[in-house]
Amino acid sequence: MRKIWWKFLAAGLVLYTAIFGLIGEVPRQPILNETIRNVYFHVPMWFGMMALMISSLVYSIKYLRNGQVQDDVYAVEFANVAIVFGVLGFITGSLWGNYTWGDPLPKDPKIIAVEVGLLIYSAYFVLRGSFEDEQKKARLSAVYNIFAFASFMPLVWILPRLTDSLHPGNGGNPAFGKYDMDSNMRMVFYPAILAWILVGVWISSLRIRIKLLNNHLQDNL
Amino acid sequence: MQEIKNLIIKDIILEWRQKYAFNGMVLYVVSTVFMCYISFKLKTNSIEPITWNTLFWIIILFSAVNSITKSFIQEKAGRQLYYYQIAKPSSIILAKIIYNFLLMVFLGFLGFLIYSIFMGNKAENLGLYLLSLTLGALGFSASLTLIAGIASKSDNTAGLMAVLSFPILLPMLSMLIKLSKNAMDGLALRASYDEILVISGIDLIVIALSYMLFPFLWKS
Numbered sequence: 001m002r003k004i005w006w007k008f009l010a011a012g013l014v015l016y017t018a019i020f021g022l023i024g025e026v027p028r029q030p031i032l033n034e035t036i037r038n039v040y041f042h043v044p045m046w047f048g049m050m051a052l053m054i055s056s057l058v059y060s061i062k063y064l065r066n067g068q069v070q071d072d073v074y075a076v077e078f079a080n081v082a083i084v085f086g087v088l089g090f091i092t093g094s095l096w097g098n099y100t101w102g103d104p105l106p107k108d109p110k111i112i113a114v115e116v117g118l119l120i121y122s123a124y125f126v127l128r129g130s131f132e133d134e135q136k137k138a139r140l141s142a143v144y145n146i147f148a149f150a151s152f153m154p155l156v157w158i159l160p161r162l163t164d165s166l167h168p169g170n171g172g173n174p175a176f177g178k179y180d181m182d183s184n185m186r187m188v189f190y191p192a193i194l195a196w197i198l199v200g201v202w203i204s205s206l207r208i209r210i211k212l213l214n215n216h217l218q219d220n221l
Numbered sequence: 222m223q224e225i226k227n228l229i230i231k232d233i234i235l236e237w238r239q240k241y242a243f244n245g246m247v248l249y250v251v252s253t254v255f256m257c258y259i260s261f262k263l264k265t266n267s268i269e270p271i272t273w274n275t276l277f278w279i280i281i282l283f284s285a286v287n288s289i290t291k292s293f294i295q296e297k298a299g300r301q302l303y304y305y306q307i308a309k310p311s312s313i314i315l316a317k318i319i320y321n322f323l324l325m326v327f328l329g330f331l332g333f334l335i336y337s338i339f340m341g342n343k344a345e346n347l348g349l350y351l352l353s354l355t356l357g358a359l360g361f362s363a364s365l366t367l368i369a370g371i372a373s374k375s376d377n378t379a380g381l382m383a384v385l386s387f388p389i390l391l392p393m394l395s396m397l398i399k400l401s402k403n404a405m406d407g408l409a410l411r412a413s414y415d416e417i418l419v420i421s422g423i424d425l426i427v428i429a430l431s432y433m434l435f436p437f438l439w440k441s
Contacts (some may be wrong), residue, residue, distance in 0.1 A: 064437050112395075119388040126384050130375045140371050143434045147367060148389060150430050154423055155392040 010202055013195030017188055025184045031100055038096045040188055044196035045089030051197045052082035052204065057149045060142040070212065072138035075145060076128070077207040081200050083121050090114055110167050113155045120148045224308055228316030235295070236324075242295070246288040246324075250332045253280045258339040270405055273343050277336055278398055281329055281357065282390065288328065289321050289365040290382045293373035305439065314435035317366045318428065325358035345407030353400040356417070360393045360424040367431040370438045396420050 021040040029036055056078035063071040093111070094104035105111060127144055131137035236243050257276055261268045268276075293301070304313060333354060337344075344350035365386055372381040400416040 064434075116388050116391050123384045123388060127371070127375075127381065130377055130381060136374060139437055139440075140374055143367075143437055144371055144385065146434060147364075147430055150426055151364065151389045151392060151423070154419070154426070158419060 006198055007202055010195055010198035013191045014199060017192040017195055020188045021192065024188055027182050027185070035096055035099050036185075038092060039185070040192045042089060042092040042096055043189070044193045045085050045092060047193045048196040048200040049082050049085040049089060052078045052085060052200050053149060053152075055201070055204075056082060057146060060145040063138060063142045064146075067135075067139075069134070069138065069215070072142065073208055073211050073215070074204075075142060077204045077211065079121055079124060079145065080207065081204045083118060084203075085196075085200055086114060086118050086121070090118070108167065110156075113152075116155060117152050120152055124148060224312040225316045225319070228304075228308065228313060229320050232316065232320040239295075242291065246284065246328060247331065249287055250280065250284045250328055251335055253283065254332065254335050254339055257336075262340055268340060270343050271402070273340060274401055274405055275398060276340075277333070278357075278394060278401070280336070281332060281354075282361070282394060284328055284332065285325055285358075285361040285365060286382060286386055288324060289362065289369050290372070290379060292317055292321060292366055292369040294369075294378055310436040310439040311432060313439065314366065314370075314431055318363050318431060321362035321366050322359055325362045326355060329354045329358050344401070344405050346404045346409070349404035349408075349410055349413065350401055352417070353397055353404060353420075356400075356420045356424060357393070357397045360397075360420065360427055361390065363424065363427040363431050364389055364393075367427075367435060367438075370435060374438075393420065393423050396423070 017040050021037055026034070026036050056075045059071045059075035059078065062068070063075060090111075097106060098104040124141060124144055128137055128141045131140065257280070261272075261276075330351070333351070365382075368382060368386045368389070372378045372385060375381050396416055396419055400413055400420060403413045403416065
């Protein structure tokens with residue numbers, strides 16, 4: 001946590017993707033045209049959300065194994081930031097969809113999946129809010145977090161591939177990697193993913209530190 | 222094994238003694254179906270096949286949530302403590318899941334019977350429809366039993382139950398509606414292997430997770 005180099009890396013990469021994402025060369029695609037640049041911002045949000053959800057899951061499992069309050073704080077804050085990333089991905093996606101599919105919210109299994117995902121994680125916070133006792137709250141919400149993650153995964157990874165989807169890579173549509181992205185784009189796209197994951201971890205680590213300091217202060221009162 | 226069997230028998234005997242709860246569940250299904258009959262069939266005398274199917278699953282979903290909620294609040298805390306002493310948590314959750322599964326199969330089949338009497342039977346491949354009902358009962362009972370365990374620890378059990386379970390059941394429900402739609406169209410079993418596989422997979426994941434996670438709930 002105390003190491004600082006990856007924060008510079010994250011900030012540098014975000015800056016790099018913002019600049020080269022907007023001025024770099026992109027291939028001309030029918031319908032997509034210049035909106036293809038949104039792939040640098042929309043897709044990394046999902047990667048960031050996934051990474052944060054997985055971290056939240058790992059810390060929930062850790063909490064159940066050894067019952068450290070610290071692990072519960074980690075799990076909650078990762079989930080919190082994951083929701084923010086989910087909302088951002090949703091907004092960038094509906095902006096993009098508005099110009100390419102002609103509808104900000106078309107009928108698409110991936111959109112439904114993320115709506116359900118946001119509902120699940122909101123339910124997680126409702127669950128946490130309904131207990132007074134810290135231990136009980138932490139244990140029950142850890143159980144729910146693991147359970148929710150496991151039932152969310154088939155929704156995102158399996159169902160869109162079985163049904164028709166507008167998204168590339170689903171329902172027989174080719175994935176971006178195969179045709180649309182040239183090497184110029186990849187030079188921006190992969191760093192963008194890394195950058196946004198790091199920014200997500202950074203934000204969560206700040207929130208975790210604030211929360212832990214608060215807990216510490218309250219214990220010493 | 223013996224422990225699980227005893228726990229299931231205990232649940233059935235308890236249910237038999239307090240018949241009002243069981244009758245309540247049956248009446249819940251019947252009156253919901255009747256409500257739908259009055260609002261759809263009687264008014265317009267026509268219902269789209271897709272609406273017919275979805276409506277049925279929503280009835281089943283609500284009666285499942287309603288009847289499984291009481292899994293852990295029916296018995297007093299003292300008695301729960303007693304079970305905690307004499308039985309393994311893993312056998313308790315398995316017994317509850319199997320018991321709720323039997324209950325859901327019964328309610329589902331009964332609901333289907335009444336529903337087809339009132340609203341007409343639109344399922345061409347009846348066997349496949351009943352199979353999807355059974356798979357649904359398994360998945361619903363496994364995930365709702367664990368969530369009932371979580372929700373029973375709070376003061377607002379019923380409200381929390383709905384909030385926690387609906388998003389989790391959604392993927393399963395959408396697959397079930399798809400599978401039963403195939404059954405309504407009279408497609409052969411072969412055409413629906415994909416759906417059956419995915420639903421069984423989800424059921425398995427949910428059962429395995431309930432089995433692993435329940436001991437942590439039981440402690441508190």
